[in-house]
Amino acid sequence: MTLKMASGGKLLMDWELVYPVGPNLAFHAGCTIGNNFYIHGGIEKKDGKIPTNRFYCLDSSMTWNEITSPTCPSLSHHAAVELGNRYLVLVGGWTGKTRTSNVYVYDTEKKFWSFPTVSGFPEGGGLSSHTATHMDNGVILVLGREGGLRTQRKHGSGFLLHGSPDNKQFTYSEYTQATSSRSGHTANVAASTLFIIGGRDNELLEYKSSFKSVVTDKGATEKFIEVAQKLKPLDKYPSGRKNHVTVTGQGALLIHGGETFDGKSKEPVGDMFILTAKPIKMYKVGTTDINRAGHVCGTVDGKIILHGGVGKGNLVYGDTHILTFHI
Numbered sequence: 001m002t003l004k005m006a007s008g009g010k011l012l013m014d015w016e017l018v019y020p021v022g023p024n025l026a027f028h029a030g031c032t033i034g035n036n037f038y039i040h041g042g043i044e045k046k047d048g049k050i051p052t053n054r055f056y057c058l059d060s061s062m063t064w065n066e067i068t069s070p071t072c073p074s075l076s077h078h079a080a081v082e083l084g085n086r087y088l089v090l091v092g093g094w095t096g097k098t099r100t101s102n103v104y105v106y107d108t109e110k111k112f113w114s115f116p117t118v119s120g121f122p123e124g125g126g127l128s129s130h131t132a133t134h135m136d137n138g139v140i141l142v143l144g145r146e147g148g149l150r151t152q153r154k155h156g157s158g159f160l161l162h163g164s165p166d167n168k169q170f171t172y173s174e175y176t177q178a179t180s181s182r183s184g185h186t187a188n189v190a191a192s193t194l195f196i197i198g199g200r201d202n203e204l205l206e207y208k209s210s211f212k213s214v215v216t217d218k219g220a221t222e223k224f225i226e227v228a229q230k231l232k233p234l235d236k237y238p239s240g241r242k243n244h245v246t247v248t249g250q251g252a253l254l255i256h257g258g259e260t261f262d263g264k265s266k267e268p269v270g271d272m273f274i275l276t277a278k279p280i281k282m283y284k285v286g287t288t289d290i291n292r293a294g295h296v297c298g299t300v301d302g303k304i305i306l307h308g309g310v311g312k313g314n315l316v317y318g319d320t321h322i323l324t325f326h327i
Contacts, residue, residue, distance in 0.1 A: 012227050013272065015290045015306060015321040018062045023054060024318035025308045027243075029080035030296030031088050033108050035060050037298040037305055038088050040106075041075040046314045050096045051076035055106075058320065060301045071113045073104045079132035081140055087165040091142060092127025099126025101172065105165045116163065120172035122146070129243075131187040132161070133194070135211070141175065143196065145183040180206055184242030184259075191251045191277035201240040201261035207280065221249035221304065223325050228252060228274045230327065233281040238271065243293040247304055252276045254323075257292040257309070268293035268310055290321060 028042025037058040041051050053072040056064050078093025090104040101121035105114045130144035140161040158179055163170030185199025189211050196206040244258025255273040259265075270288035275281070295309025295317075304323040311317045 011286075011326050012230060013285060013326070014324055015288055016324045017319060018322050019058075019064060019320035022058075022064045022307060022318040022320045023056050023066075024316050025052070025054065026294035026310045026316045027076045028294075028296060028308060029075070029078045029090060029093075030298050030307065031080035031082050032298040032300065033082045033088060034085060035301055036108070037300050037307075038080070038106075038108075039296055039307060040072070040080065040088070040090060041078060041093070042294075042308070043076045043316070045316055046310050048076075050074075051094055058300060058305065058307075062300075062320070062322075064320070067111070069113070073102075073113070075100075075104075077128040079127075079130060079142070081132050081134040083134070083138070083165060089132075089140070089165070091132040091140065091161065092130055094128045099128045101125065101127050103161070103163070103170045105168075107165070114165065114168055116165070116168040116170050118170050118172070121159070129183040129199075131185060131196075133187045133189065135189070138162075141187065141194075142172070143175070143179055143182070143187050144185055144199065177208060184244075186244065186246035186255075188246050188248045188253055190248055190253055193277050193280075195246075195253060195275065195277075197246055197253075197255060197275070198241045198244055198258060200242075204237045204240050205275070205280075205282075221247065221254075221299070221302075223327065224249035224252035224254055224274050225276065226327055227285060227325070228276050228281075228283045231274070231283040231285065233283055237282055238273070238284070241269070241271075243268070243310075245292075245295055245297040245306070247297050247299075251278060254304070256288070256297070256306070257290070257295060259293045267291060267312060267314060292317070 025042035030039045053074040055068045075093035079091045088106040133141045142159040146157045158175030159172040182199030194208045194211045239262035241258035241260045247254040253275045268291045270291040272285045274283045292309035306321045
């Protein structure tokens with residue numbers, strides 16, 4: 001499970017297996033709250049149409065604990081954010097029948113689900129393979145795939161989601177800054193810049209300034225810049241990709257895996273890149289042995305966690321890894 005430097009030489013990072021038999025899930029949603037990493041839903045086989053309601057928590061001992069309850073919603077291709085370092089908020093997703101714009105909230109202290117009222121979303125539409133990014137002002141920025149329940153069209157719409165788990169009400173409003181049509185992308189804030197990556201066969205990177213940096217878990221994420229300083233920046237961006245993961249660091253982003261649009265691979269890839277925010281440059285760290293798409297990443301006690309996804313043989317995996325550094 002080593003990472004091969006793009007130019008050969010000493011390894012800078014690798015994925016270390018810490019839990020080989022976790023939940024077999026792909027296109028699930030993950031979120032860090034406190035010292036725990038939560039994952040919810042997803043599919044249990046590639047191209048599965050029926051999402052699961054399985055719900056798990058990974059603690060600092062690197063052990064998965066199932067916390068599924070009868071009230072857990074069944075969703076895949078949804079998004080998760082934390083609010084108030086207490087609430088896990090699920091936004092949209094595929095229910096097995098339709099794309100939904102509903103919001104689902106799990107209280108990690110009282111350990112129960114609530115189902116807020118939701119307003120403001122276009123009638124007859126829903127969300128899947130979108131992103132939900134928690135801004136510093138408490139608003140959730142929702143970008144990406146928004147389709148009619150029948151036409152399943154894609155366009156570049158975006159929404160601002162306002163609300164409170166305590167009031168059990170959330171409202172969508174239109175996000176006025178135009179963005180490109182994307183599906184299976186990522187959206188992260190680093191150094192006051194919003195970076196939208198992938199989700200289409202061209203224009204890999206889109207970015208917008210004047211965003212307040214979100215608070216990120218320090219620790220391993222501080223080393224992204226240090227790794228980039230040991231590499232040569234790419235002359236041009238790599239091919240478009242989707243269903244990858246992106247981890248926010250201190251002034252940089254880590255990008256891993258996904259499915260490419262270049263036609264060279266019929267399975268997910270293990271490529272790893274670092275994107276620095278100032279200046280905006282991309283570096284290829286190398287190609288990992290962990291080829292994944294539809295996986296999730298988060299942090300626990302400063303360690304970067306990778307779990308699940310579709311991998312080699314187009315199988316759905318349940319292993320869990322942490323990112324280690326050799327710099």
